[in-house]
Amino acid sequence: MVKDKKRVGYIISSIPTLYLVTFFLIPLVILLSISVSHRVPGAFYEPGFTMAHYARFISGFFGEILFNSILLSALASAAAILIMFPFTWILTRLSRFVQISILICILAVLSLSEVIVGFAWSTLLSKSAGISNLFVWLGIVENASSWTPSFTAVLSGLIYITLPYCFLVLFPVLSRIDPEFNEAAQTLGASPLKAFFTIIIPISRNAILASYIMGFVFTLGSFLIPNLLGRPQHWTLTVHITDQTIYQANMPFGSAMAMFLLFTAITLVWFSQSLLGKKE
Amino acid sequence: MKALDNISLNIPSGSFTCLLGPSGCGKTTLLRIIAGLETTVEGTIILNGKDITSLPTHERGFGVVFQSLALFPHLSIFDNIAYGLRTKKTPKSEQDERVKELLQLVKLPGFENRLVHQLSGGQKQRVAIARALAFKPNLFLLDEPLSALDAKLREEMQIELKEIQQKLGITTILVTHDQREAMSMGDLMVVMKDGIVKQVGQPGQVYRKPNDSFVAEFLGTTNLFSCSAKANKAWLKGNTEPFSVSTKNLDGNDLMLFIRAEDVDILSSNKSDIENTILGSISFIRDLGNQIEIIVTTSVGICKVLASSKKREQLKIGERIKLRFPSDSCGLVSNG
Numbered sequence: 192m193v194k195d196k197k198r199v200g201y202i203i204s205s206i207p208t209l210y211l212v213t214f215f216l217i218p219l220v221i222l223l224s225i226s227v228s229h230r231v232p233g234a235f236y237e238p239g240f241t242m243a244h245y246a247r248f249i250s251g252f253f254g255e256i257l258f259n260s261i262l263l264s265a266l267a268s269a270a271a272i273l274i275m276f277p278f279t280w281i282l283t284r285l286s287r288f289v290q291i292s293i294l295i296c297i298l299a300v301l302s303l304s305e306v307i308v309g310f311a312w313s314t315l316l317s318k319s320a321g322i323s324n325l326f327v328w329l330g331i332v333e334n335a336s337s338w339t340p341s342f343t344a345v346l347s348g349l350i351y352i353t354l355p356y357c358f359l360v361l362f363p364v365l366s367r368i369d370p371e372f373n374e375a376a377q378t379l380g381a382s383p384l385k386a387f388f389t390i391i392i393p394i395s396r397n398a399i400l401a402s403y404i405m406g407f408v409f410t411l412g413s414f415l416i417p418n419l420l421g422r423p424q425h426w427t428l429t430v431h432i433t434d435q436t437i438y439q440a441n442m443p444f445g446s447a448m449a450m451f452l453l454f455t456a457i458t459l460v461w462f463s464q465s466l467l468g469k470k471e
Numbered sequence: 472m473k474a475l476d477n478i479s480l481n482i483p484s485g486s487f488t489c490l491l492g493p494s495g496c497g498k499t500t501l502l503r504i505i506a507g508l509e510t511t512v513e514g515t516i517i518l519n520g521k522d523i524t525s526l527p528t529h530e531r532g533f534g535v536v537f538q539s540l541a542l543f544p545h546l547s548i549f550d551n552i553a554y555g556l557r558t559k560k561t562p563k564s565e566q567d568e569r570v571k572e573l574l575q576l577v578k579l580p581g582f583e584n585r586l587v588h589q590l591s592g593g594q595k596q597r598v599a600i601a602r603a604l605a606f607k608p609n610l611f612l613l614d615e616p617l618s619a620l621d622a623k624l625r626e627e628m629q630i631e632l633k634e635i636q637q638k639l640g641i642t643t644i645l646v647t648h649d650q651r652e653a654m655s656m657g658d659l660m661v662v663m664k665d666g667i668v669k670q671v672g673q674p675g676q677v678y679r680k681p682n683d684s685f686v687a688e689f690l691g692t693t694n695l696f697s698c699s700a701k702a703n704k705a706w707l708k709g710n711t712e713p714f715s716v717s718t719k720n721l722d723g724n725d726l727m728l729f730i731r732a733e734d735v736d737i738l739s740s741n742k743s744d745i746e747n748t749i750l751g752s753i754s755f756i757r758d759l760g761n762q763i764e765i766i767v768t769t770s771v772g773i774c775k776v777l778a779s780s781k782k783r784e785q786l787k788i789g790e791r792i793k794l795r796f797p798s799d800s801c802g803l804v805s806n807g
Contacts (some may be wrong), residue, residue, distance in 0.1 A: 369539055371541035372541050372543065374506075374508050374528070374535075374541070375541035377508075377528040378508075378528055379529075379554050379555035379558055379602070379603075379606070380529050380530075380559050381529055381554075382529050383529075386529075389554075390543055393546075394543070396545070
């Protein structure tokens with residue numbers, strides 16, 4: 192009986208294991224092997240072992256791209272939290288009905304594909320149909336201008352797609368905070384604003400960190416938004432990986448960059464896990 | 472919907488007032504209004520002659536102990552207690568001194584650097600009290616702070632809280648649903664029901680002279696019997712002989728005679744010709760430790776009797792006994 196049960200357990204758990212090995216581990220090993228193989232210019236690549244692609248990446252131009260990608264993700268997820276934290280906090284204090292209505296709207300944003308979001312932003316920031324026309328109409332600026340492609344455009348797009356994810360991480364945590372914490376701070380002489388900064392934000396530290404890391408890793412892997420809203424100098428690592436592997440036909444270098452991106456993401460997640468794991 | 476209606480309370484400075492009532496009676500709402508955490512549609516709150524109705528919570532300067540205690544989990548005990556001092560911009564050296572003094576007061580010296588989750592229930596309680604008292608508030612409000620503690624610890628904390636209050640002479644309002652707590656701690660007891668104040672008075676006085684049947688029944692173990700009364704005589708429904716009562720000047724047909732369970736005497740059934748007696752049979756007996764509770768079925772209804780546990784041997788379920796309601800313990804109340 193017990194043995195049978197065990198066997199069933201093995202069979203059931205082997206399915207996802209097999210799936211992960213086939214579609215995740217094996218491609219990863221292939222990627223790793225390509226990243227150290229020799230490139231054949233004008234052709235493809237041949238097996239071998241060289242660290243040249245990694246070396247090329249770390250030095251100079253591509254190092255800057257990595258830095259830019261990280262900076263962009265860091266800024267986008269930070270901005271998303273700055274916007275979403277106060278919003279979510281206020282929302283959790285409202286009635287159940289309002290909460291659910293807004294929750295549905297935010298979840299609806301998740302159903303939009305990155306392509307639609309990207310094109311919408313490029314229209315919104317364009318010269319012919321963009322917001323700058325609104326400013327002209329209001330008399331704030333003289334002439335309509337195009338605000339895309341630019342760094343700000345990429346950042347705006349990235350913030351937009353990160354917002355609902357931030358919300359999804361923050362909402363359950365913030366809605367569980369006992370309103371008496373806030374009230375206690377106020378009875379002790381703190382204004383509502385001071386109570387928010389000295390009590391609510393510190394006790395939500397873990398949720399803020401978790402949502403920051405999630406936003407960071409999520410935007411680090413974004414491809415379409417930087418591609419649609421940025422110039423090549425604003426391209427993130429993911430765009431460059433595509434560029435190298437497909438347009439430059441440099442599979443080994445693209446693979447090395449992909450490995451690097453993966454390594455960065457894993458390091459960050461691991462680092463944040465160890466931070467979160469610490470007892471308050 | 473009105474949570475509270477037509478409440479007028481005058482709380483003397485330096486007194487310990489208990490707001491008592493069943494859950495949902497509005498006692499916590501009233502406390503929150505006093506603290507400024509809830510707004511009123513109409514009415515005024517006056518503190519030392521000054522109208523504070525529209526003053527925001529953080530400017531009122533009242534110390535509040537919440538039901539959940541709401542100790543800040545990310546701060547040490549020192550920082551928790553000093554929080555109120557910091558918002559009031561107290562100098563650092565004074566903060567240190569005050570926190571030390573408060574920890575001494577609540578009998579937790581040396582706990583400055585502990586974290587909230589390292590404390591027991593009773594210790595958290597004391598920290599919450601210390602935190603609320605840190606900036607010497609002119610009013611101390613407590614919302615059922617002891618309800619989460621076990622019975623023995625609760626009793627200890629009741630004594631300690633009362634001691635602290637007396638030592639500091641601070642005006643205190645405590646919300647509770649525990650009548651024993653209100654009875655033993657308050658100088659003034661406010662009995663509430665459905666958003667209305669039923670009675671205000673000294674606990675002993677409220678216990679002995681309840682205004683109506685609700686207050687009579689809510690405090691202690693009470694027997695209530697429908698009756699009509701005229702000139703200190705009450706005719707209980709189901710009994711022909713009138714009972715002498717202590718309440719004067721209350722005549723009518725829709726009244727209640729109340730007698731505390733501990734005031735009912737048990738007589739041996741053969742005695743006769745005594746006033747205020749009724750026959751009944753014992754339907755239930757239970758031990759309460761120092762006392763026994765006997766439930767007697769009589770012609771006027773169920774009567775609860777609290778007697779010395781020494782009588783346990785003499786009583787048997789099903790036995791017929793005679794009960795006497797001493798006339799000075801019988802009171803009349805309106806049915807409400």
